[in-house]
Amino acid sequence: MERKNVLIADADLQRQRDFETKIKAIHESRSAAPKAMVDTFGCQQNVADSQHIMGMLEAMGCTFTDRAEDADIIVLNTCAIRDHAEKRVFGNLGALTHTKKANPEQIICLCGCMAQRPEVAEKVRKSYRHVDLVFGPQALWKFPQLLYQVYTRRGRVFSIDDEHGQVAEGLPVVREGNIRAWVSIMYGCNNFCSYCIVPYVRGRERSREPEKILAEVRELAEAGYKEITLLGQNVNSYGKDLDRDYDFADLLAAIDEIEGDYLIRFMSSQPKDATYKLFDTMARCKHVAKQLHLPVQSGCDRVLRAMNRPYDRAKYLELITYARKVMPELVLTSDVIIGFPGETEEEAMETVDLVKEVRFDALFTFIFSPRPGTPAAKMDDPVPRSEKQVWFDRLCDAQNEISAQLHAAYVGKTLRCLVDGETDDSRWPLSARTAGGRLVHLVGDKSAIGTYHDVTITDSNTWALFGEMN
Numbered sequence: 001m002e003r004k005n006v007l008i009a010d011a012d013l014q015r016q017r018d019f020e021t022k023i024k025a026i027h028e029s030r031s032a033a034p035k036a037m038v039d040t041f042g043c044q045q046n047v048a049d050s051q052h053i054m055g056m057l058e059a060m061g062c063t064f065t066d067r068a069e070d071a072d073i074i075v076l077n078t079c080a081i082r083d084h085a086e087k088r089v090f091g092n093l094g095a096l097t098h099t100k101k102a103n104p105e106q107i108i109c110l111c112g113c114m115a116q117r118p119e120v121a122e123k124v125r126k127s128y129r130h131v132d133l134v135f136g137p138q139a140l141w142k143f144p145q146l147l148y149q150v151y152t153r154r155g156r157v158f159s160i161d162d163e164h165g166q167v168a169e170g171l172p173v174v175r176e177g178n179i180r181a182w183v184s185i186m187y188g189c190n191n192f193c194s195y196c197i198v199p200y201v202r203g204r205e206r207s208r209e210p211e212k213i214l215a216e217v218r219e220l221a222e223a224g225y226k227e228i229t230l231l232g233q234n235v236n237s238y239g240k241d242l243d244r245d246y247d248f249a250d251l252l253a254a255i256d257e258i259e260g261d262y263l264i265r266f267m268s269s270q271p272k273d274a275t276y277k278l279f280d281t282m283a284r285c286k287h288v289a290k291q292l293h294l295p296v297q298s299g300c301d302r303v304l305r306a307m308n309r310p311y312d313r314a315k316y317l318e319l320i321t322y323a324r325k326v327m328p329e330l331v332l333t334s335d336v337i338i339g340f341p342g343e344t345e346e347e348a349m350e351t352v353d354l355v356k357e358v359r360f361d362a363l364f365t366f367i368f369s370p371r372p373g374t375p376a377a378k379m380d381d382p383v384p385r386s387e388k389q390v391w392f393d394r395l396c397d398a399q400n401e402i403s404a405q406l407h408a409a410y411v412g413k414t415l416r417c418l419v420d421g422e423t424d425d426s427r428w429p430l431s432a433r434t435a436g437g438r439l440v441h442l443v444g445d446k447s448a449i450g451t452y453h454d455v456t457i458t459d460s461n462t463w464a465l466f467g468e469m470n
């Protein structure tokens with residue numbers, strides 16, 4: 001798609017604002033302001049999308065509730081990354097038949113990655129007739145228009161065209177609190193890893209204009225946000241579709257010029273697009289957290305090829321060796337899939353071996369979950385789940401041992417941490433995050449929430465650190 005067609009025209013965006021106004025008028029003609037419930041499943045990108053859905057609902061005159069029985073409008077923003085996530089959503093949809101029976105005017109919407117899957121939309125069309133609106137991630141910016149159709153046509157609306165995807169600027173947003181903010185810098189993915197459903201439900205890669213991102217980050221920094229996370233399915237390929245030579249490292253360097261007491265994080269990264277330039281820029285930028293989430297997925301080259309991950313074990317090790325050289329304090333995390341179709345025990349143990357060699361600070365571990373519509377779902381998969389579980393447990397044992405050792409090394413150190421909330425544990429009433437993103441259970445005064453503080457680490461376990469504010 002030509003760049004000029006990727007950006008949605010201001011006139012089309014304004015039409016959506018007009019639909020919000022029309023719906024607000026409908027709502028105002030009723031006795032009470034409508035309540036909306038937005039339920040989010042899955043990744044940070046979905047959290048960011050839900051904040052825009054809430055922004056649009058707020059512009060329609062809605063207030064918010066987390067009780068389905070009290071809601072006039074319910075939006076389930078779904079995830080398709082694993083079978084388990086989809087089963088949960090169908091369970092929730094089933095439960096909503098009761099709230100709809102109690103309030104026939106209730107409007108139920110299904111959106112997000114799961115809704116974009118044609119077979120899911122068909123199942124909802126046939127078997128979940130209480131669902132009024134189904135739309136995919138690429139249609140999110142048109143939510144006001146789609147909801148207006150539901151109101152005026154008094155019929156069900158489905159919007160799940162398989163489209164390239166565009167970029168909508170200036171959507172209303174309701175952020176959670178004033179400490180952390182999510183800023184999408186790009187959407188979609190062109191990588192087609194053989195197990196992944198994302199490219200089929202989130203469209204092709206498309207970057208926002210750098211100036212728009214810089215303006216949003218500047219606004220957040222001036223508003224006092226302490227942590228800003230840049231989001232994309234693969235942030236490392238940011239800028240490839242721009243009409244100029246401008247990549248992710250250039251964006252980070254430009255953001256770093258913005259004054260303020262804030263930290264920048266980013267996710268997710270694909271090793272194939274990770275560069276020395278990026279690591280040098282991270283090392284040089286004072287606002288960029290020395291934290292990197294770099295999913296390796298497997299330690300076996302044959303399995304990486306079968307996953308369509310265009311790097312090998314040696315390349316991955318070369319990348320993180322350089323990253324650790326220029327950022328010795330780097331906190332490194334990753335994702336690993338065990339039990340990929342055709343993987344042998346020996347190959348799975350190559351992944352365990354890589355984990356022992358790299359010594360990640362933390363690891364997100366998964367047993368392969370076939371996603372209908374992906375190449376991997378059609379591959380021979382002879383190994384029983386019970387055997388994969390044994391490999392998975394060995395992987396987790398190895399990583400837990402490493403995490404415990406790396407956490408123990410923090411004891412006695414003083415770290416600058418962002419105090420971000422209260423806990424219900426009277427011994428450790430506060431929670432915080434180190435610059436590297438490690439969780440700290442904290443003793444201190446809750447007036448510190450939302451600020452950076454020096455914290456002395458007094459204890460640790462596999463999952464977290466413990467400390468007291470200085």
Ligand code: SF4
Pocket residue numbers: 189190191192193196197198199233234270
């Ligand atoms: S890079 Fe990530 S989002 Fe893209 S296809 Fe691969 S796993 Fe999926």
